[in-house]
Amino acid sequence: MIQHHIEACTKVPSMKEILLVGFYQPNEALSRFLVSAQQEFKIPIRYLQEYAALGTGGGIYHFRDQILSGSPEAFFVLNADVCSEFPLPEMLAFQQQCGDPHSFVMLGTTANRKQSLNYGCIVANTETNEVLHYVEKPSTFISEIINCGIYLFTPTIFQHIGEVFQRTQQELLLEDSTNGWQRAEVIRLEQDVFTALAGRGKLYVYKTDGFWSQIKSAGSAIYASRLYLSQYSQCHPERLARNSPGGPTIRGNVYIHPTASIDRSAVLGPNVSIGKGVTVGAGVRVRESIILHGASLQDHTCVLNSIVGWDSTIGRWARVEGTPSDPNPNDPYAKIDSETLFRDGRLTPSITILGCNVTIPAEVVILNSIVLPHKELSRSFKNQIIL
Amino acid sequence: MSGVLEGAMREQEQRLGIRISLSHEKEPLGTAGPLALARELLTESLEPFFVLNSDVICDFPFTDMVRFHKHHGKEGSIVVTKVEEPSKYGVVVCEAETGRIHRFVEKPQVFVSNKINAGMYIFNPSLLHRIQLRPTSIEKEIFPVMAQDAELYAMELQGFWMDIGQPRDFLTGMCMFLQSLRVQHPERLHTGPGFMGNVLVDPSAQIGENCTIGPNVTIGAGVVVEDGVRIKRCTILKGSRIRSHSWLESCIVGWLSSVGQWVRMENVTVLGEDVIVNDELYLNGANVLPHKSIAESVPEPRIIM
Numbered sequence: 001m002i003q004h005h006i007e008a009c010t011k012v013p014s015m016k017e018i019l020l021v022g023f024y025q026p027n028e029a030l031s032r033f034l035v036s037a038q039q040e041f042k043i044p045i046r047y048l049q050e051y052a053a054l055g056t057g058g059g060i061y062h063f064r065d066q067i068l069s070g071s072p073e074a075f076f077v078l079n080a081d082v083c084s085e086f087p088l089p090e091m092l093a094f095q096q097q098c099g100d101p102h103s104f105v106m107l108g109t110t111a112n113r114k115q116s117l118n119y120g121c122i123v124a125n126t127e128t129n130e131v132l133h134y135v136e137k138p139s140t141f142i143s144e145i146i147n148c149g150i151y152l153f154t155p156t157i158f159q160h161i162g163e164v165f166q167r168t169q170q171e172l173l174l175e176d177s178t179n180g181w182q183r184a185e186v187i188r189l190e191q192d193v194f195t196a197l198a199g200r201g202k203l204y205v206y207k208t209d210g211f212w213s214q215i216k217s218a219g220s221a222i223y224a225s226r227l228y229l230s231q232y233s234q235c236h237p238e239r240l241a242r243n244s245p246g247g248p249t250i251r252g253n254v255y256i257h258p259t260a261s262i263d264r265s266a267v268l269g270p271n272v273s274i275g276k277g278v279t280v281g282a283g284v285r286v287r288e289s290i291i292l293h294g295a296s297l298q299d300h301t302c303v304l305n306s307i308v309g310w311d312s313t314i315g316r317w318a319r320v321e322g323t324p325s326d327p328n329p330n331d332p333y334a335k336i337d338s339e340t341l342f343r344d345g346r347l348t349p350s351i352t353i354l355g356c357n358v359t360i361p362a363e364v365v366i367l368n369s370i371v372l373p374h375k376e377l378s379r380s381f382k383n384q385i386i387l
Numbered sequence: 388m389s390g391v392l393e394g395a396m397r398e399q400e401q402r403l404g405i406r407i408s409l410s411h412e413k414e415p416l417g418t419a420g421p422l423a424l425a426r427e428l429l430t431e432s433l434e435p436f437f438v439l440n441s442d443v444i445c446d447f448p449f450t451d452m453v454r455f456h457k458h459h460g461k462e463g464s465i466v467v468t469k470v471e472e473p474s475k476y477g478v479v480v481c482e483a484e485t486g487r488i489h490r491f492v493e494k495p496q497v498f499v500s501n502k503i504n505a506g507m508y509i510f511n512p513s514l515l516h517r518i519q520l521r522p523t524s525i526e527k528e529i530f531p532v533m534a535q536d537a538e539l540y541a542m543e544l545q546g547f548w549m550d551i552g553q554p555r556d557f558l559t560g561m562c563m564f565l566q567s568l569r570v571q572h573p574e575r576l577h578t579g580p581g582f583m584g585n586v587l588v589d590p591s592a593q594i595g596e597n598c599t600i601g602p603n604v605t606i607g608a609g610v611v612v613e614d615g616v617r618i619k620r621c622t623i624l625k626g627s628r629i630r631s632h633s634w635l636e637s638c639i640v641g642w643l644s645s646v647g648q649w650v651r652m653e654n655v656t657v658l659g660e661d662v663i664v665n666d667e668l669y670l671n672g673a674n675v676l677p678h679k680s681i682a683e684s685v686p687e688p689r690i691i692m
Contacts, residue, residue, distance in 0.1 A: 282597070283615040283632040285649040285667060299597070300615045300632040302649040302667060317617045317634045319651045319669060321684075363617065363634060365651060365669065367686060382686065 001215065003037065004228060005078050008086030010041045016070060017044040021059040022080075024049070057189035061161045068155055079149035083224030085210030085231065091152050094206045098129075104157060104197070106131065107150040108205040109212045112333045113141055119214075119335075120147030120190050123198075124205045131203040136190040144333070145205065147190065148212050157193075160202075164192045213336055218307055218370075219325040219351045220336050225290055226271040229253035241268070248280070257293075281316075288324060298362070306352040309373065314354075315362030322352035323368050347383045419525035423518040430512045440506030444560040445548040446567060447507075455542040456509040459485065462538035464509045465530070467502040468548040476503040477526060481541040488539040491530055502541065505548050554639055554657045554674070561622055562603045595631065607642075630666070641677065654688065 002020070009015050024030075026047055038045050048066060050059050060067060060077060067075055074095070076088055087107070095105045108122050121142035123133035135142050169184040187193070197203045211227045213220060232239050233253050241256040243249060248262045252270025256262060260278040268274070268286050275292045281299040289303050294311040297303060301314045305322035314320055327334035340348060352366055355373030360366060367382040375386055389411065396407045410425040422429065422438065429436055435456060437449070445468070456464040465488065467479045478500045481488045492499050504526065517529055533539040547567055549560030565585035568575055577588040577600075584602020588594065592606045595614035603620045606612070610623050613631040621635050626643040629635065633650040640646060641659045647666035656670045659677035664670065668681060672688025675681060679691055 285632065287667070300617070300634070300649075302632070302651070304667065317632075319634070321669060363636075365653075367669070 001083075001221075001224075002080050004083070005080065005086065006037055006041060006045065008084075008088055009076065009078075010043055011086075012076075012088045012092060015043065016072065017046070019063070019066065020045065020047045020080075021063060022047070022049065023053045023059075053186070055186040055188045057161055057164070057187035057193055058185050061158065061165060061187055062185065064158045064161075068158075072155070074152055074154045077151045077153060081215045082149045082212065083215050083220075083227055084148060084150060084212045085208065086150065087206075087208050087210060088150075088152075090208075091150075091206045094129075095152055095204070098204055100201070102154050102156045103202055103204055104154065105152040105204050105206050106194070107148040108145045108207050109148050109209070110144050110207070110333045111146045111335050112331055113144060115335050115337075116141065116144050116146055118338065120194070121145065122147060122205050129204050129206065130201060131194070131198045131205050134190075134194045134198040134203075136188075136195070145207065147194075148208070149214075151189075160193055160197060161187060161189075164196070168192075214338070216338050217325075217350070218353050219322075220338075221307065222271070222288055222290060222305065222324065222351055223326055223336050225273050226253070226288075229255060229271060229273070263299075275310075292356075307354065309354045309356040309358055311356055312354045312358040312360070314360045315364070317363045318360050319365040319367075320352055320354065320360060321365070321367050323349035325350055347385065349383065415522060416520070417522040417524045419518045419523035419529050420521055422515060422525075423520040423523075426515050429515060433512060435509050435511050438508040438510060442550060442552040443506045443548065444551050444564055445505065445507075445544060446546045448544065448546070452507070452509055452542060455486075455540070459487075459540045461540055462511050462514055462536075463530075463533055464540050464542055466505040466507040466544050467541045468505040468544040469501050470503050471501075473498075473501045473503055478503055479541050486540045486542060487537060488530075488534045488541050490534055491526065493527075502543065505544050506550070555637075555655045557639065558603075558620060558622065558637055558655065561605060562620065565603055565605070589625075613648075656685075 006018055009018055026049060030047060034045050034047060048063050050062065054062060091105050091107060095103060106122065111119060117138055120134060120136045121138055122131055122145045123143045124131050124145065164187055165184060172184050194203065211231065213224050213227060215221055215224050229240065230253055239255065241250045241254040246264055248264055248266040248268055250269055251267065254269040254272045256274045257276045259276050260274045262280040263282045263284065265282045266280045266284040271288045272286050273290045274280065277294050278291050279296040281297055283300045284297045286303045289306045289308065291308045292310045295308045296313045298314060298316045300317045302319045303314065305324050306320045308314065308320065325337060327336045342348065347368065349368040352369055354371045357374045358371045359376040361377060364380040366380065369381045369384045369386060371377065371386045377386065393409060396409065400407045408428055410421065410428065412421055412424060416424060452464060452466060465479065470476065474494050477491055477493045478495055479488055479502050480490050480492065480500045517532065523529065530539060547563040549556055549563055551557040551560040565587060569585050575587065577586045581598050582600050586601040586604045588606045589608040591608045592610040594600065594612045595616065597614050598612055598616045600618050604618050605622045607623060607625040609626045611628045613629065615632040616629050617634045619636040621638045621640065623629065623640045624642045627640045627645065629646045630648040632648055633646055636653045638652045638656045641662060643660060644658045644662040646652065646664045647668065649667045650664050652670040654672040656673045658675045661678045662675045663680045665682050669684040669686060671686055673685035674690045676692045681691065685691065
């Protein structure tokens with residue numbers, strides 16, 4: 001997923017290094033990814049692990065010395081859980097035009113009135129694009145321009161974050177709390193920093209109409225995949241699979257990793273991504289799905305609106321199907337809903353997810369279900385979470 | 388509708404070399420009234436006649452029935468069959484040795500007998516004196532009187548029996564029929580790679596490659612089953628097409644229907660005549676009326692009209 005972020009960063013001339021900041025434990029998969037990404041994109045990439053979950057601003061504040069080492073003029077901050085065209089060079093050009101070399105730029109896009117309440121809302125001066133007012137997830141309508149979670153900062157941002165940190169610490173000292181020092185380091189960029197910066201001539205918004213989506217649920221991953229694949233079809237068509245004699249039938253935008261092995265009678269797409277070393281048997285149909293590394297789809301299976309986890313196996317004639325939760329196609333500004341898992345006591349129909357190393361026997365149907373890793377199923381399941 | 392029936396009966400007349408007459412009720416006359424309607428046809432000869440409900444399947448032991456009826460010499464014989472759950476039906480209480488019927492009990496609450504009316508009878512023409520030309524139920528109005536008059540006898544059916552009025556029971560009856568075929572005429576069943584258990588395939592049907600058909604499948608004339616199809620416990624009626632990679636279990640596919648590619652149908656899905664099911668759908672217990680086109684999955688059982 002962050003491969004797209006990294007690739008977008010390398011498009012900015014004069015990008016010197018990439019830092020990944022997070023609370024996850026590093027593991028082998030991450031290390032291998034970093035190695036291959038550095039080889040592919042020829043830029044230093046490091047992972048910095050937070051010692052505790054520090055909120056959307058605490059992490060960069062904690063590692064500010066690392067970020068500022070080498071004296072960069074500016075740096076981008078990208079949330080990993082967004083899918084976007086990443087118009088980073090355009091944001092940089094926009095900032096340089098703004099006049100103030102210490103100004104910060106936030107990427108914004110348009111949402112519809114109702115859904116804007118789920119995001120950070122930006123009110124900006126229409127001529128100068130200065131952010132006049134910012135509210136994170138308001139309860140009443142503020143603006144249709146929302147925060148994309150992609151920012152361009154200069155080193156002076158740390159002064160502002162530092163002020164927030166000091167202030168929070170003071171407040172906590174007044175309270176009687178044992179974990180005061182730790183909690184002060186949790187800084188929310190949106191609520192604590194941007195809200196204060198709005199209207200002070202420091203924060204600007206660069207509006208984009210390019211594609212953008214949040215990726216908070218599995219359903220969003222499939223939607224995001226569709227957006228990226230269609231971006232590829234315009235900018236990198238050579239990365240997408242094409243119909244060829246003796247090859248499988250390809251419909252729409254399909255990505256197939258070179259090491260995957262696909263039977264010629266299979267029909268793939270639209271919106272399919274096939275990972276490394278995947279085996280797709282005879283007469284298989286895959287549509288609107290992501291098949292992760294090492295998975296195996298045996299003959300005549302049908303996989304629709306699903307994510308099949310690493311090294312999973314789907315038996316012959318099985319059907320693995322989910323329900324898409326795409327935004328309203330008639331509204332150009334509609335965004336994908338962050339779904340509630342349950343509604344009225346039942347599991348909301350959603351994308352079917354098979355965890356890693358799941359075995360689906362032959363001839364069953366798995367519908368709107370979530371299967372946890374390493375499960376070996378013995379029968380059909382519908383609308384269930386299988387633990 | 389009756390035009391189709393008349394045409395089919397004419398074919399059978401020619402094939403079997405017998406006379407088939409059709410008696411058409413203008414209004415529904417129940418289970419006894421139609422006999423009064425056909426009084427003239429039935430009394431042409433003095434011989435006893437069969438009355439058979441068309442929605443049952445069994446071995447049809449007609450010779451045994453005739454022998455039994457002539458032996459007791461009374462007015463009527465009913466074939467009865469033993470079932471596991473008699474309370475779902477009307478049960479017959481009869482004498483073990485002679486088979487003389489004492490009485491009928493509708494859906495008994497306590498165990499009375501495990502023999503139920505199998506829907507096949509032989510009557511002497513004198514029966515017709517008991518029936519008037521009006522809606523009449525033979526089970527409720529005629530049989531109890533005949534039982535009191537000691538004129539009704541029960542012959543127990545050996546072998547399989549099923550009421551096939553409901554789709555679910557139709558498929559169960561089909562399985563029983565195929566099993567009896569395996570015992571009596573195994574050469575009529577289809578064998579070979581890709582065929583499992585009891586499968587009946589019309590010679591004019593075409594089955595593709597890499598299919599697995601059976602157990603318990605009946606495939607009608609002119610049916611085309613494309614490559615990579617899995618069919619279990621289904622009846623595929625004449626002229627249908629099952630497209631590649633689909634998976635069907637416990638279904639009835641109506642005449643001239645078309646099931647798309649990568650379709651999954653299960654749980655007594657019934658397609659009427661000339662139904663089209665689009666590719667990649669999932670039908671679970673869908674009952675589809677004739678000439679419909681299905682473009683969306685049916686994840687829970689319902690009727691599509």
